[in-house]
Amino acid sequence: xxxxxxxxxxxxxxxxxxxxxxxxxxxxxxxxxxxxxxxxxxxxxxxxxxxxxxxxxxxxxxxxxxxxxxxxxxxxxxxxxxxxxxxxxxxxxxxxxxxxxxxxxxxxxxxxxxxxxxxxxxxxxxxxxxxxxxxxxxxxxxxxxxxxxxxxxxxxxxxxxxxxxxxxxxxxxxxxxxxxxxxxxxxxxxxxxxxxxxxxxxxxxxxxxxxxxxxxxxxxxxxxxxxxxxxxxxxxxxxxxxxxxxxxxxxxxxxxxxxxxxxxxxxxxxxxxxxxxxxxxxxxxxxxxxxxxxxxxxxxxxxxxxxxxxxxxxxxxxxxxxxxxxxxxxxxxxxxxxxxxxxxxxxxxxxxxxxxxxxxxxxxxxxxxxxxxxxxxxxxxxxxxxxxxxxxxxx
Numbered sequence: 001x002x003x004x005x006x007x008x009x010x011x012x013x014x015x016x017x018x019x020x021x022x023x024x025x026x027x028x029x030x031x032x033x034x035x036x037x038x039x040x041x042x043x044x045x046x047x048x049x050x051x052x053x054x055x056x057x058x059x060x061x062x063x064x065x066x067x068x069x070x071x072x073x074x075x076x077x078x079x080x081x082x083x084x085x086x087x088x089x090x091x092x093x094x095x096x097x098x099x100x101x102x103x104x105x106x107x108x109x110x111x112x113x114x115x116x117x118x119x120x121x122x123x124x125x126x127x128x129x130x131x132x133x134x135x136x137x138x139x140x141x142x143x144x145x146x147x148x149x150x151x152x153x154x155x156x157x158x159x160x161x162x163x164x165x166x167x168x169x170x171x172x173x174x175x176x177x178x179x180x181x182x183x184x185x186x187x188x189x190x191x192x193x194x195x196x197x198x199x200x201x202x203x204x205x206x207x208x209x210x211x212x213x214x215x216x217x218x219x220x221x222x223x224x225x226x227x228x229x230x231x232x233x234x235x236x237x238x239x240x241x242x243x244x245x246x247x248x249x250x251x252x253x254x255x256x257x258x259x260x261x262x263x264x265x266x267x268x269x270x271x272x273x274x275x276x277x278x279x280x281x282x283x284x285x286x287x288x289x290x291x292x293x294x295x296x297x298x299x300x301x302x303x304x305x306x307x308x309x310x311x312x313x314x315x316x317x318x319x320x321x322x323x324x325x326x327x328x329x330x331x332x333x334x335x336x337x338x339x340x341x342x343x344x345x346x347x348x349x350x351x352x353x354x355x356x357x358x359x360x361x362x363x364x365x366x367x368x369x370x371x372x373x374x375x376x377x378x379x380x381x382x383x384x385x386x387x388x389x390x391x392x393x394x395x
Contacts, residue, residue, distance in 0.1 A: 001079045002151045003071055003178075004140055006158030006166070007086070007095045011062035015051050022047045026090070031123065034087045034116050044093055055101040062094065065102050067156040067180040070187040072106060074178075082143055083110040086120045086158060087132065094157075115139065122159055130238055133165055133248035137255070140169065146259045148173040156180050165248050171195050172256060198232070200390035202253065203262040203356060205233055209254050210352045212237060212246045220244040261290045261395055264358040264388035271362070272389070282362060283393055285336035289344060290395075292321060292334075294355055305350040324369065327376035331360060341365060345376045358388060 012026050025043040032040065055061035059069050064083070072079050083099060085091040092112055099108045117139060119131025144151050153170050155163050156179050167190065170177040177190040202209060208227050216223055220242050224234075236250030246254055263286055265271050271282060302308045309330055315322040323335035327345050336342040345360040360380050363372045 001071075001075055001077060002082060002144070003068060003079050003154050004082045004084060004143060004151065005064055005068060005154040005156070006162065007064055007083050007091050007098065008157035008159070009088075009090045009094055010064070010157060011051065011055065011094045011097060012047075012090060014061060015054060019050075019054075022050050029089045029093075032089045033121065034085075034089060034092055034118075037089055037092065040089065044089065048093060048097060052097050052100060055097055057101070057104065061101065062098060062157070063180060064094075064098050064154070064157040066185075067154050067178060067187065068102060068106050070180055070185070071152070071154060071178050074187055074189070078107075080107045080109065081154075083108060083115060084136065084139060084158075085110075085112070085116045087116060087118055088121060091158070092116050114142075120159070120162075122161060128161070129247065130245075133162065134246070134251050136162060137165070137169065137248050137252045141255045146255060148175045152176040152178060154178045165252070168195075168249070169252050172197065172252065197253065199257065199260070199262055199392050201230065201232055202257045203264070203390050205229065206257070206262075206354045206356070207351050208233070209236075209246070209250070209257070210354060212244060212250065213254055215245040216243060218242045259395055260392040261287060262356065262390055262392050263290075264356070264390050266358075266360050266383065267387040267389050269359070269361055271359075278364065281338070281364065282342060285334075285338055285342040285344060285362075286357070286359070287393055287395070288336055288338065289321075289334045289346065290355065290357060293348065293357075296321060297350065297355070302350075303353075308348075308350055324373045325377075327373060328360070328380040331380060333373065333376065341367075343367075343372060345380065360386065 016023050016026060025047050029040060029043055037044065059066055068079070068081050083095045085095040095110050095115070096112070099110045102108060117132055117135045119127045120136055121132060122128060153166050153175055155166050155177055167177060169175070170190070171193055172195055174192060179188045179190065180186065205227070208229065220239050223244070236246060236253060237244050238247040271279065274282065297308055300311065302311065312322055312332060313326070317324055320335045320337065321332065323333045323343065326332055331345060331347045334344045334346055336344070342362055342364045344362045347358045349356045360383065361376055
């Protein structure tokens with residue numbers, strides 16, 4: 001189990017309760033930004049020598065140490081801790097001391113060059129929101145690679161202001177969250193609450209989110225009007241003086257969205273009434289289609305949607321991406337190579353390197369080739385303005 005742990009300064013508070021030999025240095029370094037680390041190396045070294053000796057194998061030295069050991073006992077297995085520090089000298093120092101003090105009991109990974117989050121401080125609200133929170137979300141995503149199985153968040157230490165964001169991140173990605181009260185031995189596990197995200201909005205406005213992920217340097221008001229952005233999407237945006245970019249919530253959802261395939265399936269198809277086993281086979285074929293089409297686009301260096309459609313049309317009708325006659329305008333049939341023998345009538349869009357699939361119908365099992373193509377054509381012809389339901393599948 002990987003336990004991502006935010007680091008605060010309880011280590012120093014606990015030490016100062018039983019000794020005042022570094023209290024002057026502590027007060028001097030308190031709230032100083034991480035960029036001044038080298039400037040105060042003498043005071044930092046003095047504190048590190050004194051506190052490291054006291055903290056070594058002391059499970060009550062800090063809230064982070066106590067909670068990590070409690071989590072290890074709770075899950076009854078080995079854990080690996082990843083420490084994340086704030087943009088302050090003391091948080092970085094605490095992380096370094098904790099890392100060396102607990103390593104005999106828990107494997108700890110901490111890299112000050114990447115695990116001290118720039119802007120994660122509480123002196124400047126704008127910097128905290130625009131840089132610190134976004135950087136924290138991005139760093140957690142980097143550590144996990146975007147996949148959160150066997151990962152939990154330990155939110156005992158660090159700024160309390162990040163707890164709501166980490167709680168949402170844990171709930172959205174199904175990560176357990178742990179918290180321990182420093183003055184007690186009770187470990188709390190926050191229950192998982194089912195959160196239903198309207199990924200259809202992300203699918204519809206993915207080109208906008210892509211722009212915001214890169215940052216819009218000017219003309220945000222005009223941009224909103226041009227793209228007719230809904231209020232729900234605006235809650236994911238930080239904007240000021242005509243500039244805009246994703247805020248922490250927007251970054252969180254955008255990173256998760258990129259780990260999934262969003263597919264529009266025509267409302268009323270058998271997909272929504274299919275059995276679990278059959279649906280699993282269809283989902284597998286849909287992911288195969290997405291991967292095969294993505295590879296085709298990449299391998300042929302296509303960047304323009306019209307060029308891709310023209311290229312698919314020129315494929316022989318024995319190709320898996322264009323199997324048989326096209327059942328509609330810019331609609332193709334995909335032949336899955338899986339033993340379930342699934343055929344999918346699909347179309348796609350490709351904008352700003354984002355591939356979107358729309359599925360009109362599918363068949364599975366043993367069937368007559370000419371017959372199912374004829375049925376595809378009839379159904380698609382009858383769907384003048386088809387209504388789609390968006391589903392998400394993990395890549």
